[in-house]
Amino acid sequence: MKPLSARLGALACALLAASTFAAAPSRPNVLFIAVDDLRDTVHYLGDTQVKTPNFDRLARLGVSFTRSYAISTVCNPSRTATLTGLRPGTSGVYGNTTDWREVLPNTVTLPAHFKAQGYEVLGTGKIFHDTFVRAADWTEFRPEDDSAVGRDNQAKALRATGHLPAGAFTIGRNVVTPLDCPDSDLADHQNTTWTIAQLQRRHDQPLFLALGLRKPHPLFEVPRPYFEMYPVDRIQLPKVNDHDRDDLPPEGLRMAGSTEEHDAIVRAGKWREMIQAYLACTTFTDVQLGRVLDALEASPYRDNTIIVLWSDHGWHLGEKQHWHKFTLWEEATRAPLLWVVPGVTRPGGVCARPVDFTHIYPTLCDLAGLPRPAHVEGQSIRALLAEPTAPWSTPAVSTFKFGNHAVRSERWRYIHYAGGDEELYDHEADPLEWTNLAGDPQFAAVKKELARWLPQKNRPAADGAAPKQARKKKKS
Numbered sequence: 001m002k003p004l005s006a007r008l009g010a011l012a013c014a015l016l017a018a019s020t021f022a023a024a025p026s027r028p029n030v031l032f033i034a035v036d037d038l039r040d041t042v043h044y045l046g047d048t049q050v051k052t053p054n055f056d057r058l059a060r061l062g063v064s065f066t067r068s069y070a071i072s073t074v075c076n077p078s079r080t081a082t083l084t085g086l087r088p089g090t091s092g093v094y095g096n097t098t099d100w101r102e103v104l105p106n107t108v109t110l111p112a113h114f115k116a117q118g119y120e121v122l123g124t125g126k127i128f129h130d131t132f133v134r135a136a137d138w139t140e141f142r143p144e145d146d147s148a149v150g151r152d153n154q155a156k157a158l159r160a161t162g163h164l165p166a167g168a169f170t171i172g173r174n175v176v177t178p179l180d181c182p183d184s185d186l187a188d189h190q191n192t193t194w195t196i197a198q199l200q201r202r203h204d205q206p207l208f209l210a211l212g213l214r215k216p217h218p219l220f221e222v223p224r225p226y227f228e229m230y231p232v233d234r235i236q237l238p239k240v241n242d243h244d245r246d247d248l249p250p251e252g253l254r255m256a257g258s259t260e261e262h263d264a265i266v267r268a269g270k271w272r273e274m275i276q277a278y279l280a281c282t283t284f285t286d287v288q289l290g291r292v293l294d295a296l297e298a299s300p301y302r303d304n305t306i307i308v309l310w311s312d313h314g315w316h317l318g319e320k321q322h323w324h325k326f327t328l329w330e331e332a333t334r335a336p337l338l339w340v341v342p343g344v345t346r347p348g349g350v351c352a353r354p355v356d357f358t359h360i361y362p363t364l365c366d367l368a369g370l371p372r373p374a375h376v377e378g379q380s381i382r383a384l385l386a387e388p389t390a391p392w393s394t395p396a397v398s399t400f401k402f403g404n405h406a407v408r409s410e411r412w413r414y415i416h417y418a419g420g421d422e423e424l425y426d427h428e429a430d431p432l433e434w435t436n437l438a439g440d441p442q443f444a445a446v447k448k449e450l451a452r453w454l455p456q457k458n459r460p461a462a463d464g465a466a467p468k469q470a471r472k473k474k475k476s
Contacts, residue, residue, distance in 0.1 A: 027368055028342065029207040029305040031296060035285060036075065036126055036217035039314035040334045049236050051229055051283045054290035055336065058309060062340030063349035063385050069356045069396035069408055070313035073325040073332040076129035078312040083110045083128060085361040085376030088399045092459040101134050103462045108373050110361045111208060112137035117370045120205040122198055125191040125212030142194055144187045167227065171268055172261050176277040178224040188213050192288040196295040213288055216281035226280035235272040239432060244320050247436040249421035259321040275317055303342055306367055310357055311335035328406035328415045330433055333398040341367055344385050351388035354408050355381055356396035395453050403458045407450045414450035422447065
């Protein structure tokens with residue numbers, strides 16, 4: 001055995017190293033978590049059938065927003081807007097095929113700004129939309145393993161052979177496959193493991209660490225135990241009104257699309273199975289979140305790390321006879337937003353003020369003590385993080401395609417389409433948005449007030465599709 005003096009010396013060196021490891025970054029670290037297609041189906045927002053203990057845990061650690069809304073209800077424009085600070089009407093990025101890097105070549109993105117300010121900026125998973133990653137914005141961005149089940153290749157091969165696992169089915173675009181494999185085969189698990197590894201090593205600069213989780217985005221394919229957590233006979237269907245679309249204006253009906261997909265799901269008797277699959281994918285994501293939170297709490301960075309978690313948009317599960325996203329209603333626009341900020345937030349804070357995700361970029365700048373780039377259109381919500389009931393007069397604004405916007409205040413949702421059609425819903429009396437009040441003269445003043453917040457910039461779509469669509473409406 002070593003002499004006592006030698007053992008004490010070794011212990012002192014270890015403690016000094018640990019102290020240096022913990023104290024190296026003088027500015028707060030950032031753990032930035034983006035989730036794909038996650039609607040308000042999380043327990044902390046009141047859903048009674050989903051199992052999301054780690055989302056609930058994160059909500060208890062900081063501030064959860066009960067009226068938080070995506071900037072767009074499509075992956076690419078939502079993520080582009082959140083990460084560049086430019087609304088779709090300003091950038092012209094409205095769809096998934098538009099490469100924002102070509103449209104906004106000189107725009108300083110959120111990760112690029114933190115990198116320029118001395119941060120080590122690391123990321124993996126779906127942060128920007130799929131392949132639209134600008135490598136120069138990152139110190140390192142880890143590519144995904146294309147062989148991972150999370151990239152759908154293995155399940156796709158199974159479907160090609162016709163040897164599908166029990167419980168698998170396909171209806172139109174909807175593919176459901178309980179997988180007989182470990183979690184570690186999926187890309188989200190692998191990306192989470194990589195993220196954990198970054199929390200377990202020393203960083204000489206303050207750290208901006210981004211993790212993009214793909215589930216519950218379809219295809220609905222996660223290991224079978226997650227499906228088994230939700231017995232089909234116990235699945236609760238959403239409340240629907242068979243006449244919900246009767247008072248929609250022509251543009252609203254066109255945006256919603258036909259009911260064929262919903263009708264096919266109902267005819268096949270698979271509505272509950274579809275919801276089961278979405279819940280299974282959500283709980284799989286919750287498990288990955290828990291792994292990251294465990295790693296952060298065990299790391300030297302636990303007391304000096306800002307956590308922000310958001311989802312790029314919501315998701316319909318049959319409400320208004322609609323599936324997927326691609327609308328401006330509550331189900332497609334509402335998405336989780338959670339913040340934990342050492343020294344600012346208090347545990348268990350709940351904010352009911354309406355916010356959209358243009359505020360993420362400037363808020364992180366504010367919290368980290370970085371200058372806010374002049375082009376960024378949102379504003380800091382630091383005051384709401386410190387005091388969730390603080391005064392706030394700015395509604396949330398969401399955009400889908402050229403010239404179509406929704407304004408969401410604490411009480412109202414106002415939708416204004418490019419051709420002038422409107423919808424108005426009173427969430428105090430009608431939280432499911434079944435009754436369109438836009439044509440009632442007694443609400444003219446409400447519409448006028450909400451219309452003040454409609455984006456004034458409506459740049460033509462970068463791919464040229466939107467102006468053609470608007471001209472067609474003008475002629476009709």
